[in-house]
Amino acid sequence: MSVAEARVSGELPSPLLPGAAPQSGPLRDRRGRVARKLRLSLTDRCHFSCVFCMPERGKVQWIPREEILDFDEIVRIVRLLALDGVEKVRLTGGEPLLRPGVADLLRRLKGLPGLREIDMTTNGERLPELARELREAGLDGITVSLHSLQRERFAQLAGLDVLPRVLEGIESALRVGFPVKINAVAIRGYNEEEIPALVEYARERSLPLRFIEFMPLDGRGNWDQGSVLTGAEILATLRSSHPLTPLARESGDTARRYRLEGSDAEVGLITPVSEPFCDDCDRIRLTADGKLLTCLFDTHLHDVRGPLRAGASDEELRALLRRSYEEKPPGIQYIRDLQHGFQKPRPMHAIGG
Numbered sequence: 381m382s383v384a385e386a387r388v389s390g391e392l393p394s395p396l397l398p399g400a401a402p403q404s405g406p407l408r409d410r411r412g413r414v415a416r417k418l419r420l421s422l423t424d425r426c427h428f429s430c431v432f433c434m435p436e437r438g439k440v441q442w443i444p445r446e447e448i449l450d451f452d453e454i455v456r457i458v459r460l461l462a463l464d465g466v467e468k469v470r471l472t473g474g475e476p477l478l479r480p481g482v483a484d485l486l487r488r489l490k491g492l493p494g495l496r497e498i499d500m501t502t503n504g505e506r507l508p509e510l511a512r513e514l515r516e517a518g519l520d521g522i523t524v525s526l527h528s529l530q531r532e533r534f535a536q537l538a539g540l541d542v543l544p545r546v547l548e549g550i551e552s553a554l555r556v557g558f559p560v561k562i563n564a565v566a567i568r569g570y571n572e573e574e575i576p577a578l579v580e581y582a583r584e585r586s587l588p589l590r591f592i593e594f595m596p597l598d599g600r601g602n603w604d605q606g607s608v609l610t611g612a613e614i615l616a617t618l619r620s621s622h623p624l625t626p627l628a629r630e631s632g633d634t635a636r637r638y639r640l641e642g643s644d645a646e647v648g649l650i651t652p653v654s655e656p657f658c659d660d661c662d663r664i665r666l667t668a669d670g671k672l673l674t675c676l677f678d679t680h681l682h683d684v685r686g687p688l689r690a691g692a693s694d695e696e697l698r699a700l701l702r703r704s705y706e707e708k709p710p711g712i713q714y715i716r717d718l719q720h721g722f723q724k725p726r727p728m729h730a731i732g733g
Contacts, residue, residue, distance in 0.1 A: 406465030407664070407701065409674070409708035416632065416662040417468045418461055421732025422482065423448065423668050426475040428503050429539030430527075431602065432565050432594055433728040437539055443730065447669040451485050453688055455492070457666060460698050462494035466664070469498045470523075472732040474668070477506040483517035490518040499523065501563070505542050507549030512556045521559040523590075524550050527570075529577050537570060554585070561588045566609040568594075575617050579640070579647060586644035590635055593653045597676070597728040611636070611651035618647060632662035652676070658711025665732050672701065673731060674708035682707075 407415035429437045449457075458469060469489060476482060489498055497520045504524040514522075526546060528534040535541040553560050564571070564578050575591070582589035591614045596603040615638075618624060623641040634657060635648030651657075658675075665673040670685025682704035688697060 407461075407705040409706055411659075411708070411710065413659075413661055413708065415461075415464075415466055415664045415705055417470065417664070418458065418466050419470050419472050419663060419665040419732050420454070420458065421472050421474065421666065421668040422454075422476045422479040422485075423474040424730040425478050426473055426503070426729055427478065427505070427540065428475065430525075430565075431537055431539075431570070432567060433597070434539075435727065440729075443669045447685070449666075449668065449670045449685060451481065451488065453670065453685070454485065454666075455488050456688070456694075457670075457684060457697070457701075458489060458495075459492050460694060460701060461664070462492050464698065464702065465494075467494065467496045469495060471498065471500040471519075473502075474729050474732075475503050475506075476500055477502055477510055482510075483513045486514065486517040486519055497521070501525065502549075503538070504546040504549035504553075505540075508545065508552045511549070511552040511558065515556045515558060519558070521561065522553050523561040523563055524553070525563045525565075526550070526578070526581075527564050528574055529581060530574065533571060533574070537567075560585075561590065563590045563592060565592045565594055566614055568607050568609045572609050572613075572617075575614060576621055579618065579622060579645075582647070583640055583643045583645045588637075588646050588648065590648040590650055592650040595652055595676075595728070597726075597731065605653075608653050610654040611649035612654065614649055622647075631660045633657070652712055656712050661708075661711060664705060664708075667726075667730065667732055672704045674705055675711055676731065677712045678709050680707070680709075 424443045426434065434440060471482070486498065489495065498518065499521040500514070500519055501523040502525070504526070507522070507524070524546065527537050528543070531541065531543045534543040550560060562578070562582055566572060566575065578589060591611070593611060594603060594608050618638070624638040624647070625641055627637040627639055627646065629636060635650045637646050637648040639646050661675070665676070666684070667673060667681070670683065670688065671681035672684050673681060682700070684697070684700065687700060692700070
C-alpha cells in the first residue's frame with residue numbers, strides 16, 4: 381500500500397502532505413501535555429496467563445508474526461520520537477524477554493541521540509539467564525511484576541507455577557547491579573491480604589514497590605468496580621502497620637509515593653481507576669504491531685507500520701506521530717461510567733502497559 385492509498389483508506393491520519401516537515405518542538409497534545417516517555421511493546425506474546433491481563437489460555441489471538449515490527453522499524457520510530465522530545469523508553473510486552481535478540485535491540489537504542497533512559501517491565505521468569513546480558517547491553521532498570529509471595533496463589537494469578545523462578549530472577553537482577561522495582565496488581569478477592577508480606581519483601585531489599593489498581597483491560601471480561609482494591613484502601617492497610625512519609629510527586633508520575641520510615645524502601649500507589657492522573661500524563665505507547673496509542677484506555681490506534689512499510693519519509697512519519705499525539709484523548713478520568721459506558725480497548729498484553 382502506498383502512502384497515498386493508506387491516507388485514502390483511513391489508516392493514515394489526515395492531513396499529511398507528502399514531504400511536509402513537522403513543526404518544531406516536542407510532541408504536544410491539545411491539552412498542553414508533552415510526550416516524554418514511550419512504552420514500547422516488543423511482543424504481545426507471553427507464557428504467563430495473568431487474570432488481569434490476558435484471555436484464558438488457549439483463547440488468545442496472537443498478532444500474526446509478519447505484522448510485528450522488526451528491529452530496524454522499531455529503531456527508526458524511536459529515533460524519530462526522540463528527535464521530538466521523548467527521553468525515556470520502557471520495553472514491555474506481552475513478555476519482552478520472549479522476543480529473541482532483545483540485547484541487540486538495546487544496544488541499538490542506547491545509541492540514539494536524546495534518549496536518557498531505557499528500562500524494562502518483565503514477569504522476571506527469564507531473568508536468571510538474561511540479567512547479566514541485559515545489564516551489559518545497557519538496560520538502565522528493571523521492573524518485575526510480583527503479585528503474590530504464596531506459590532499456589534501466584535500460580536492462580538499468573539497461570540503458571542513459577543514463583544521460585546521469578547524470585548530467583550529478582551535476585552539475579554540485583555546481583556548484576558540493576559535498580560529493581562516491584563509491581564503488584566491488587567485485586568479484591570485474590571491478593572489483598574498479601575499487602576503486608578509484599579511490603580516486607582520490598583523493605584528487606586530496599587526496593588521500590590508499586591501497588592496498581594485492577595484496570596478494565598483484562599482479556600476475560602471479569603473486571604468490575606467491586607474487584608478494584610482502591611489506592612485509599614491499600615494506603616489504609618499500609619498505615620495500619622507502617623509509618624509512612626509522603627514523598628513529592630513530579631509532573632507525569634503515575635504513583636503517589638511514600639517512604640517506609642526506618643527504611644530505604646518506598647511504596648507507591650498507582651490509581652488509574654479511583655484517582656486518575658490523566659491531566660499531566662506524558663506517556664505514549666507503540667504496540668508490537670506498530671500502532672501508536674496515545675492513552676492506555678483509547679480505542680483509536682494510529683497506524684504507523686503501514687505508512688512506514690509503504691515508504692513514508694522521516695518527515696512524513698514525524699508529521700504522522702505529531703498529529704497522532706495531538707489527538708490524545710482527555711483520559712480515563714473523563715469517562716463517567718467504566719462499567720457500562722466504556723468501550724474496551726485491546727487487552728493489556730496487546731497494548732504494552
